[in-house]
Amino acid sequence: MGWSLVRLIVVAVAAAVTAYALNRLSEAVARFLAARGRTGTTPSLPLLRGCRPPLLAATACGLMLAGEPWARAAPAVHAAVRHLLVLATIASCAWLAARLVALLTSGAMQLADRRRDPARAGRARTQAGLLGRICQAAVAVVALGAMLMTFPAVRGLGTSLLASAGLVGVVAGIAAQSTLANLFAGIQMAFGDLIRIGDVVVVAGEWGTVEEITLTSVVIATWDQRRLVMPMSYFAGRPFENWSRRTSKxxxxxxxxxxxxxxxxxxxxxxxxxxxxxxxxxxxxxxxxxxxxxxxxxxxxxxxxxxxxxxxxxxxxxxxxxxxxxxxxxxxxxxxxxxxxxxxxxxxxxx
Incomplete structure (x- = not known):
């Protein structure tokens, strides 16, 4: 038992040292790029540095998970520690995936802002932002499902859950009808090029500029500095004026x-x-x-x-x-x- 504890401590220390070395290496690379002026003035550099914590966490958890069998702990301790490391690895990988999605979304928005055509730039920014939110939500759902499936009790219920999936789907669809309608309306609005961030619109008699588009709503900044929060389904089911869809003239x-x-x-x-x-x-x-x-x-x-x-x-x-x-x-x-x-x-x- 004592040697098993020592081996666990050795594995943890080795993983921590490796993560620390990766942290120092990434910091040195970031400073080198900033000194040369390549990415030091871009908004993506803080987000790129923000990917370091989840990357280090995923690396450390993965190394500890790989080295845990070498500790040869008691069966009860081995099962508990391994389960805990699996949960930590899944969570850190999901954290890293969410940061990577945010990094890709930020890069796509920066490329869109460099375009000379404001209409195309607004369309690209809207689509990139909406896709980023959908991907982050999907990462969270998949990670939560994967973590739940590591519990034997949840896995045992898998057969009965699949058997009743039709009924559950119907009930969930009815309960979330409004949310799903707004979600699909948002996808339709973004990829149908009906509305973009920065468009000048007239909605419900109010004139303003589209300030933000989320998965389920649109935020419109009016001329008198008010904010109208409209559900996405409003734009899919009712007429509205878009004064800058093709051109701002x-x-x-x-x-x-x-x-x-x-x-x-x-x-x-x-x-x-x-x-x-x-x-x-x-x-x-x-x-x-x-x-x-x-x-x-x-x-x-x-x-x-x-x-x-x-x-x-x-x-x-x-x-x-x-x-x-x-x-x-x-x-x-x-x-x-x-x-x-x-x-x-x-x-x-x-x-």
């Missing part, structure tokens, strides 16, 4: 209710001159037209293109402010009026 509109005597050609020339000086206008299109009339006013619509929704909103506000000021100063008679007396000549026509 958008056309802004400004409406003016003016008097019938408004000099539209002069107003159009002033509108064109203002756009030519504006840095918010992308130069692709503009128009100023009379789109409707009422008994007391005409409706003038100003159209202008902008590179994105934020610029379009700001440009619309500036156009309204400038043209109203121009009319007040140069053509005050063009402003809308509310008639409160008969027009000139109306009394003579109707005595």
């Amino acid at each position: 958008i056309t802004g509109t400004a409406l003016f209710h003016l008097d019938h005597r408004t000099p539209v050609p002069e107003l159009r020339a002033e509108f064109d001159a203002f756009l030519a000086k504006s840095s918010l206008w992308d130069g692709e299109g503009s128009a100023l037209q009379v789109v409707d009339t009422t008994p007391t006013t005409i409706v003038v619509r100003a159209l202008m293109t902008a590179p994105d929704a934020d610029a379009a909103f700001a440009l619309r506000c500036q156009v309204r402010e400038h043209l109203v000021g121009y009319l007040c100063e140069a053509h005050p008679h063009a402003l809308p009026r509310l008639p409160v007396a008969p027009a000139a000549g109306q009394e003579a026509a109707h005595p």
Whole structure:
């Protein structure tokens, strides 16, 4: 019994020394790469260093598991120690797999950010993030199942569990119907290219930017710094507006209710001159037209293109402010009026 304990201690010390040597070696490599400037400024370096603890834990557990038979402990002690080492090895390997998935996801997002096309970059980041979460969830489920299967009592129930898998699946499907619907809706949204991180959307009458996409929900940052958390199934089953699905360019509109005597050609020339000086206008299109009339006013619509929704909103506000000021100063008679007396000549026509 005493020699068995000594052998166990020797195996543990050997595993710890090996893990320590690997730790020092990985730290030296990380410092060398950082000194040369290859990865020292990239966001992946902290995550790469974060893979060291699970790697060392998995290595130590694996070495101890391999060297445990050499200890020749008593049968009861041997079974307990081996079972504990198996559980620790499975847990550390799952930890390492989850960190590797996070590292690959981070690398994919960095490659996506280097693309010149914002739409493709957003699509790649969305898909990489969603796949990373799904893989991490799968790693956790597999690891938990593997750890449970190491217990003889759980293995003994395997036959009965498989026999009742159909009933359990139906019950679980009914109980998790909402969660599964959101999960499959998220996969459909990500790979159907319907919505991406950074897209400008209008959902339930709210305008905002897609800030985060999880397995079951979408977080939208509104213009007034609120956060809307919408279930993923909402986007799969209801219509919504995506203002930047193919391109972020958008056309802004400004409406003016003016008097019938408004000099539209002069107003159009002033509108064109203002756009030519504006840095918010992308130069692709503009128009100023009379789109409707009422008994007391005409409706003038100003159209202008902008590179994105934020610029379009700001440009619309500036156009309204400038043209109203121009009319007040140069053509005050063009402003809308509310008639409160008969027009000139109306009394003579109707005595």
